[in-house]
Structure formats: C-alpha cells, structure tokens
Amino acid sequence: MRRTKEEAEKTRVAILASAERLFLEKGVAHTSLDQIARDAGVTRGAIYWHFQNKAHLFNDMLNQVRLPPEQLIERLCICNQREPLQELYDLFVEALASLGHNEQRLRIFTILLHRCEFTDELREAEERHNAFIELIIELSEKLLASVSDRLQPGVTPRLAALALHGMAVGLFTDWTRNPSLYDPDRDPPLLLDTLFNGLIRDWRSSPLPDCLA
Amino acid sequence: MRRTKEEAEKTRVAILASAERLFLEKGVAHTSLDQIARDAGVTRGAIYWHFQNKAHLFNDMLNQVRLPPEQLIERLCICNQREPLQELYDLFVEALASLGHNEQRLRIFTILLHRCEFTDELREAEERHNAFIELIIELSEKLLASVSDRLQPGVTPRLAALALHGMAVGLFTDWTRNPSLYDPDRDPPLLLDTLFNGLIRDWRSSPLPDCLA
DNA sequence: GCTGTTACATACAGTCTCGATTGTAAATAT
DNA sequence: ATATTTACAATCGAGACTGTATGTAACAGC
Structure with a gap:
C-alpha cells in the first residue's frame, strides 16, 4: 500500500x-x-x-494563493525605485485582475469570503488573515504619508488607506459573489482610478493615458 | 405550562x-x-x-436589521424631491454610521459577513441577500444615469454603481472585522466624500461644508 | 534480506445533532 | 364548565463526525 x-x-x-x-x-x-x-x-x-x-x-x-507578507512589504515599502503611488495602484489592480485570470484564486477567495465562518476552529487562520489585512493598511498608510502633499485636501493618509483597502475588499467580495458583474481586464484599473481620483490631486488628467485604445 | x-x-x-x-x-x-x-x-x-x-x-x-426593499426603492427611486446624488450619499453614510450607533446591527452584520457560510442550508437566505445587493446596484446605476452629466469623464453609471457598492461592502466588512479602526461619526462622510470626489465632478469644492467644526 | 519507517486503510469509541413523536398543563374559546 | 388549542418539555432513534488507535504493505536504507 x-x-x-x-x-x-x-x-x-x-x-x-x-x-x-x-x-x-x-x-x-x-x-x-x-x-x-x-x-x-x-x-x-x-x-x-x-x-x-x-x-x-x-x-x-x-497559503496556495495568499502572497507572503515579505513580498508585500517589498513592493510597498521598498518602492524607492518607482513612483510609490503607481506601485500602490498597480498592486491593487493586479490583485483584482488576478481574480479574472486565475481560477484557483477565484475559488479560494470565494471560499474565504463566502463559504467559511471564522470561529474558534479557524481562529488561527482568522488571526493570520487579520494580521495580513492590518499589514496592508499600515503599509498603505505609510506609503501615502510619504506623499501626503499629493493627497486631496482633507484626506489623511490613514483615511486614504482605509478607503483603499475597504474598496479592495468590497470589490473582492462582490466579484466573488457574482463574477459576471466584472470585466477582469477593463474594470480593475477603471475602478481604482475613480478612487485614486478622489484621493490624489491631479491623479490623472485624462481618465486613462493610453493603456487600452 | x-x-x-x-x-x-x-x-x-x-x-x-x-x-x-x-x-x-x-x-x-x-x-x-x-x-x-x-x-x-x-x-x-x-x-x-x-x-x-x-x-x-x-x-x-x-430581517430585524435589513431594511425592506420598498424603503430602499422609495429613497433611491422616488428621489425627485431632493438632490438625487445627495440622497445616494446620505443613504450610504447612514448605513455605515448605523454600525457605530446600533449595536444589534453591528452584531448581526458581523454574523452575516464573518460568521456564516452561504451553503445549501442557507441558500434561501443567500438568494434574498444577493437579490437585495443587485437591487442596490441597479437602483444606484439608474440614479447615477439620471445625472450622468455630473459624472467624471470616463466614469459610466454602471462603473460608478459598482464602485459605490463595492466600497460600502468593503467598509462594512472591515468595520465589522475590527470596529476600533473607525470613528462612526467622523469617518463615514469622509470616506464617502473621497469616493464621490472621484465619481462626481465638482462634488464638493471644500472637503466638508461645515458639518463639523 | 532484513529492518524500520512511511503512507496510508481500517476499526473503534464517543459525542453531537437533527427531526419526529409524544406528553402535558395552562390558557382560551364556547 | 368543558373542550380545544397553545406553548412548550421530554424522549427516542438514527446517523454523522471527530479523533485516535491499530493494522499493514511497500519502500528505503544498510
């Protein structure tokens, strides 16, 4: 045997x-x-x-689909080489778009968001998940604080970070609930652009440079 | 007995x-x-x-906390008497703020978002929930289409509706996951303002008129 | 070629849970 | 005053699920 x-x-x-x-x-x-x-x-x-x-x-x-925290830190914290805001934007756009391109990610996130209840049986998993989320918010906040002069008036880095993560979670939730609502190629950048326009002054004068004709 | x-x-x-x-x-x-x-x-x-x-x-x-669909329709569809965008904004702000003021709502939404799994046992509840969500999106889209001239360039009513609901769901999710992250009085209008600034042109010239000093 | 370990299968004990049935005492109707 | 229904309690039966303990055959090392 x-x-x-x-x-x-x-x-x-x-x-x-x-x-x-x-x-x-x-x-x-x-x-x-x-x-x-x-x-x-x-x-x-x-x-x-x-x-x-x-x-x-x-x-x-x-763990098959959750990217390791080190990778997240590397992208959001050591982003000196590129435009930090663009890095933040790209990260969230990629995360969203991956739902449309990687079926396993879609399935597992559907389970995470709609098919499991975080109770004492999964307490450990819940705590890891929460820690991951708070890491994202914290890193986003720091990154936004480093370019706070580009924030819209009245928008604090913390508020912007909460808004950003909130929107991402909500879109993940809605997307997994009904994938047919979204176009995985077209919608993620558009949706994130609208939020960034509300967060960042002069984020993009034209809605989209020329990524897609 | x-x-x-x-x-x-x-x-x-x-x-x-x-x-x-x-x-x-x-x-x-x-x-x-x-x-x-x-x-x-x-x-x-x-x-x-x-x-x-x-x-x-x-x-x-x-059903103790989910507002009946008729009430939603009444507020978002028969909103001729007031400024439609303000009505939409107020609805979402109130929904968010209620989490901070009504403990039962907070508990029940926490259960809904984090402590239950939608499976065949709760299929009926899930379908009602989905229908309710799609109603919100649909009504929001129609309302936004009626003022489409005020949308930012490149933003369609559908996209705006998806963004709006996505953000609301995400904030509900994050809030119930960790209520200490939010101030129930200050944050909801601020968060919604940032998104509306990205969706609506000239939503508010000043970040907040004078709601709070 | 023997041995220890691996990668499982099988068996067992115990708890939990549901749904149905039956019992029953008090409220209510007449 | 009697009959009927209400609002539960108590019991029963049957299955599902978990965790563990034990069995076992094949591989890997020597």
Missing part, C-alpha cells in the same frame, strides 16, 4: 483539490473530512497523515 | 437574542439548536415551535 514520495505528494495535492471543490460547493463547516477523503479517492487516514486537522488543511489551502 | 401570548413572544425574542449571541461567538454552522435553547432557558421544542428550522431562525434574525 505504501507509495513513493512523489505519489504521496500527489495524494496531498488531490486532497487539497478536493477540499477546495467541496469547501466551495458546501462550505467549510458543512464539509466533513470523510467527504473530502472520498472525493480524493482516499480515506480519512490519509488526510490525518498529511494534515493535522481540518483547520490546518484550510490554512494550507489558503 | 402553557404561557400567555405575550410570554410566548418573550421567549421568541429570547431565542432570537440567544441565537444572535451564539452565532456571533461560535458561527452559525457551529451553533446547535440545543445550545441556543439552553442559552435562552428553554428546550429545542420551543425553537421548533417558533421557527421552522435553523435557516428560518437565521432569516428572521436578519
């Missing part, structure tokens, strides 16, 4: 894929480990071998 | 209150009807008497 290491890795991947499917379809709490195991063609023993429990399985699934 | 009608209503309210508490604390799926019954000082029999099942209990809980 014992498999070689690469075969074991294949069952691990299969378990993750089945969990993703079933979590999306039935929700995290309403999916049992036995259902996941059956779907993956194994038994619960295999799951308990590869993952400590359901919460860890959930976490490992999330 | 039989109670009078008003006593029965009191147990119904007690059940709803206990459900609210426990749903918030442990998530909808992870809360059993027996736990709710114990918390309310009754047995499951009382719950099954007043509510058909957990999904209906959940729905009745939501």
Whole structure:
C-alpha cells in the first residue's frame, strides 16, 4: 500500500483539490473530512497523515494563493525605485485582475469570503488573515504619508488607506459573489482610478493615458 | 405550562437574542439548536415551535436589521424631491454610521459577513441577500444615469454603481472585522466624500461644508 | 534480506445533532 | 364548565463526525 514520495505528494495535492471543490460547493463547516477523503479517492487516514486537522488543511489551502507578507512589504515599502503611488495602484489592480485570470484564486477567495465562518476552529487562520489585512493598511498608510502633499485636501493618509483597502475588499467580495458583474481586464484599473481620483490631486488628467485604445 | 401570548413572544425574542449571541461567538454552522435553547432557558421544542428550522431562525434574525426593499426603492427611486446624488450619499453614510450607533446591527452584520457560510442550508437566505445587493446596484446605476452629466469623464453609471457598492461592502466588512479602526461619526462622510470626489465632478469644492467644526 | 519507517486503510469509541413523536398543563374559546 | 388549542418539555432513534488507535504493505536504507 505504501507509495513513493512523489505519489504521496500527489495524494496531498488531490486532497487539497478536493477540499477546495467541496469547501466551495458546501462550505467549510458543512464539509466533513470523510467527504473530502472520498472525493480524493482516499480515506480519512490519509488526510490525518498529511494534515493535522481540518483547520490546518484550510490554512494550507489558503497559503496556495495568499502572497507572503515579505513580498508585500517589498513592493510597498521598498518602492524607492518607482513612483510609490503607481506601485500602490498597480498592486491593487493586479490583485483584482488576478481574480479574472486565475481560477484557483477565484475559488479560494470565494471560499474565504463566502463559504467559511471564522470561529474558534479557524481562529488561527482568522488571526493570520487579520494580521495580513492590518499589514496592508499600515503599509498603505505609510506609503501615502510619504506623499501626503499629493493627497486631496482633507484626506489623511490613514483615511486614504482605509478607503483603499475597504474598496479592495468590497470589490473582492462582490466579484466573488457574482463574477459576471466584472470585466477582469477593463474594470480593475477603471475602478481604482475613480478612487485614486478622489484621493490624489491631479491623479490623472485624462481618465486613462493610453493603456487600452 | 402553557404561557400567555405575550410570554410566548418573550421567549421568541429570547431565542432570537440567544441565537444572535451564539452565532456571533461560535458561527452559525457551529451553533446547535440545543445550545441556543439552553442559552435562552428553554428546550429545542420551543425553537421548533417558533421557527421552522435553523435557516428560518437565521432569516428572521436578519430581517430585524435589513431594511425592506420598498424603503430602499422609495429613497433611491422616488428621489425627485431632493438632490438625487445627495440622497445616494446620505443613504450610504447612514448605513455605515448605523454600525457605530446600533449595536444589534453591528452584531448581526458581523454574523452575516464573518460568521456564516452561504451553503445549501442557507441558500434561501443567500438568494434574498444577493437579490437585495443587485437591487442596490441597479437602483444606484439608474440614479447615477439620471445625472450622468455630473459624472467624471470616463466614469459610466454602471462603473460608478459598482464602485459605490463595492466600497460600502468593503467598509462594512472591515468595520465589522475590527470596529476600533473607525470613528462612526467622523469617518463615514469622509470616506464617502473621497469616493464621490472621484465619481462626481465638482462634488464638493471644500472637503466638508461645515458639518463639523 | 532484513529492518524500520512511511503512507496510508481500517476499526473503534464517543459525542453531537437533527427531526419526529409524544406528553402535558395552562390558557382560551364556547 | 368543558373542550380545544397553545406553548412548550421530554424522549427516542438514527446517523454523522471527530479523533485516535491499530493494522499493514511497500519502500528505503544498510
């Protein structure tokens, strides 16, 4: 019965894929480990071998798509080489657009936003998630503070950071709720432009330079 | 053992209150009807008497705070008497600010956004929720189309409606995730102003007229 | 070629949960 | 005053789920 290491890795991947499917379809709490195991063609023993429990399985699934904090810090903090505001803008546009281009990201974020409840079972995952969010807000705030002279009158860096993250989360939520509402290529830059126009003075004189004809 | 009608209503309210508490604390799926019954000082029999099942209990809980669609239509559609854009702005500002002033709204929206998973058990509630959201977007789009000459160049009514709702949902999500991030009196108008500045040309020459000194 | 370990499968115990049924005492109708 | 309904309580049965413990066959090292 014992498999070689690469075969074991294949069952691990299969378990993750089945969990993703079933979590999306039935929700995290309403999916049992036995259902996941059956779907993956194994038994619960295999799951308990590869993952400590359901919460860890959930976490490992999330880590497939959540970019590591170091990468985020690198982009938003060490952005001396480029225009900081453009870097911030690009980051959020890319994050949004990725929902339209990477189906696994779409599925996993749908699970995260609509198919799971953060309770003591997933407390650890929730805390990591919250820490990640507050990191984004904090880094955005610092970046915006460094160019505070370009903010619209009455807009503080903190307020701008909250607005920016709020809008991103909301668009993620709405997008995953109903993907057909959005055009993954056209809408992200347009939506972010409108907000940046409200945050940054003279963000863009023309609505779009000439990115798309 | 039989109670009078008003006593029965009191147990119904007690059940709803206990459900609210426990749903918030442990998530909808992870809360059993027996736990709710114990918390309310009754047995499951009382719950099954007043509510058909957990999904209906959940729905009745939501209906305590979700404003009826007619009211929404009345405010956004029959807004001839006032400035339509101001009406739209006020609606979203009020909705946001209510989170800071009505603790029950805060709790129930926290449950809705962070403590429940929309799966076949709650499919009916999900569909109502989606219909409500799409109504908001649709009404906003129509309202914005009626004043399309005031939109910033390159901003379509549909895009503006998506941006507006997206931001609202995101702020609701972030706010319920961590209420300490926001000042319920100061932040909602400021946040909405930044977005409206990006959507509407000459929304406000001064950041705030003189609402607060 | 033997051994220890790996990668699972199987079995077991225990709890939890739901839904249905039945019981019942008091309120209400007549 | 009696009958009926209400507003629950209590019980029952059946299944699902988790975690753990044990079994086991094949691989990897020596």
